[in-house]
Amino acid sequence: MQSIVVYCGSNHGTQPIYSEVARELGRTMAERNIRLIYGGGGFGLMGVVADTVLEHGGEVIGVIPNFLAELEVAHQTLTEIHFVETMHERKFKMVTLSKGVIALPGGYGTLDELFEILAWRQLKLYDGPVAIINTNGYYDLMLQQLDVMVREGFLKPQNRELLIVANTVEEALAKMGTQTI
Template identity: 45%
Template sequence: MKTLSSVCVYCGASSQVADVHKEAAHALGDGLARRGIRLVYGGGRVGLMGIVADAALAAGGEVVGIIPEHIQSAEIEHTGLTELHVVDSMHTRKRMMVERSDAFVVLPGGLGTLDEMFEVLTWKQLQLHDKPVVIADVDGYWRPLLGLVDHMVAQGFARIDRSKLYSVADQVDGVFDALERLPDAQTATQTRKL
């Protein structure tokens, strides 16, 4: 994991979630900062997004937020970040998040998190990048979705080697274990034009 300088975290903006998810977000932000890895995320101050950012900042880490104008104007952006980029659209946000990151971690979240996760996985499948993706299946949150992916493969709608597309960890320590097992060449790959 020594070659990772930044990790993008996709996660929910809801605060009305179980404590186990809040604790995982805190542990991930804290763990990234303590390892000297910059957090790149959606720039919000609420929900798991705010928790992961606050934990990284409290541990002395760098945090880069990328937020679209229409969300920033609702006054939910985090104002205490190392960098906050206000962009014109969700598309610009997602592209910048990919370009500024060496790897991706997916914590529990809602439709926006699903959108971000599937886009980064699709881009990887299309060989637009070869950056690692780790799905944090905290408390079995993603288990139904992972079952759906298996179903798509079994039905012939997806021809993917899941082990090359993403890793799954059931706790935050497992996320760091997965990132540490990555070959150096994989983390050094450049992103092709998206």
Template identity: 50%
Template structure:
């Protein structure tokens, strides 16, 4: 695995443990010779992640939409900084240049990013691992909600189980190395059902 995209907050959060987790992630990726791909900001957990990876000798690629670049929150000292025309283009480029995707603590933007890329995996648009770094139980309630979604019949357990969860950077990266994508995607299943009905 050459590059991992990390989705995380542009704010630091209310507990220092989140900042420490971002430092640990950046340092771990650099030490394992994995390029960090992220949203390109110099603020909050995003900035901490990038600085930690750079300080440990790692490569960091930022992707930021022009609207945010113009208000001077971009980190201009990265290995590479790409400025996209839109949020959609930003996410598409991050998906293209990354071999896996990790969500750390963050807000609505972080949720949007990890669920969109996880949906693409569910539909069979890519076979890259997606995961949550569950810092001190941050994602416990979200995981419980996903269990409820499975129980209510809106998500297959085989897809939910492919969302990797771990509590440390090393554990989640190791799990990514052993990741095997689902054998059948939701999209493929729908196509097969449709073709059967037409026969």
């Protein structure tokens, strides 16, 4: 797998473990020559992942809407940055550059991106693996909700299985089919 989109928060969260896992993901991606594709911001977990990939000699491609770049939230030292007009263009561009998706903890934006790519997988508009790293049980309640959706007949079991659930970076990458160097 040559490139992975990472969705995650523009904040650090309240627990240091979230930044620790973001650093571990960034380091591991760089060590395995997996290019990071992400939203182009320099703050929060997004900045941690990007900075760590760069610190370890990896490549980072950011995709950011012009309105966010004008607010000076764009990361300034990426390998490559793409400027787009809308959030939808951003999401589309990121996944066209990637072979898989990983979500770390985040807020509305992270969940929006995660559920949109899962809907695209369900509709066969995207065929890469989609994983979450469930650090500190962050996604436990969301996973319970997905099970309710299956039980109540709103989500087919085979579509529920489109989401890879992992508790560690290594588990996520292994389940996604990456290889250790």
